[in-house]
Amino acid sequence: MPAPRATLPPSPGPGPTGDRPVSLTARDLPADVSVGAHSHEWGQLTYARNGVLRVSADGSSWTVPPQRAIWIAPHVVHEVTILEAACLSPLRIHASRDPFRGETCRVVEVSSLLRELIAALEVGERPRDPRRGALLGELILDELARAPSRPIRVPLPRDKRLKGVCEALLAAPGDTQTLAGWARAAGASERTLARLFERELGMSFGQWRQQARLAHGASLIARGMPLWQVAQQLGYASQSAFSAMFRKTFGSTPSSYFADERRLRS
Structure with missing residues (x-):
């Protein structure tokens, strides 16, 4: 933690x-x-x-x-x-x-x-x-x-055990620890933690972690960090894996997404 x-x-x-x-x-x-x-x-x-x-x-x-x-x-x-x-x-x-x-x-x-x-x-x-x-x-x-809106929202839980896990992942989005490992750190069973993710956040542990990673990755790209370095920091196996997940979530590649943002600001 x-x-x-x-x-x-x-x-x-x-x-x-x-x-x-x-x-x-x-x-x-x-x-x-x-x-x-x-x-x-x-x-x-x-x-x-x-x-x-x-x-x-x-x-x-x-x-x-x-x-x-x-x-x-x-x-x-x-x-x-x-x-x-x-x-x-x-x-x-x-x-x-x-x-x-x-x-x-x-x-x-x-x-x-x-x-x-x-x-x-x-x-x-x-x-x-x-x-x-x-x-x-x-x-x-x-x-x-x-001003146009560009929401990249990560939902947060109320349960104290789950909140501690989510805060730790937000602080280190590239962490690759499994749900079982996080459950041990939180003093809960893996099954309990999985149930809390679904009940409080409406998604699985893996889905929430991907969303947290992408939100953090978007801020890194906005600051000019190269895509390969962003992918590395966030625990993706390759730049192409990160880009594919980004496109699946936001409907465009990182390059296209931020080119649109630059046009909006110009």
Whole structure:
């Protein structure tokens, strides 16, 4: 099982208001720390301009590279783990300006324009230029509402034994240990663990592990890692085996999938 991580409080700073519906407080965080489970009265776009995050909320987990962000609705409990040192720049959005009403969580593409608007808002948040910050916030809300969604969701369980296994696999998606080995580590029988996967997650152990691997692999590819290296890190026998599973899941090869993403961002 993974070693405990250092847990940090949420970012300090003022929340959004009716006059200033978008606010932001950026901070640099090292790898292998977590922002503990919490919620807000406002909505939050969880985004990092560099590094890689894992966000857990609403019974699911997402691995988030800089090209993506996750919308989390007001009052939804969430946790953020820093997988690779990152500048965490969560956007706080007033509940009255929710861009995705009815959705608790939504993964969105961060366009070049949205990325630059967020960077400019960091400057606009300074006391010397409050009006600029308000204008940037309105532009961000407009761009965010147009952002395409690219969900790569990994469901999470409630059972403590199964949750420990899933968290360990998310921390080391290339691990090749069998279900029997994980059952011993969790203090349960292999049959019990298999039943928990089906009952709580609606899929087998093998299916869930593949989904977790592909979600992590997508973030590695988005950062520019060669496919052969991604396949190696995730425990696939070859690059072609990884590409075949990726195509089966997402309907296109990794190269085509990310070429589409680059066109969306251009």
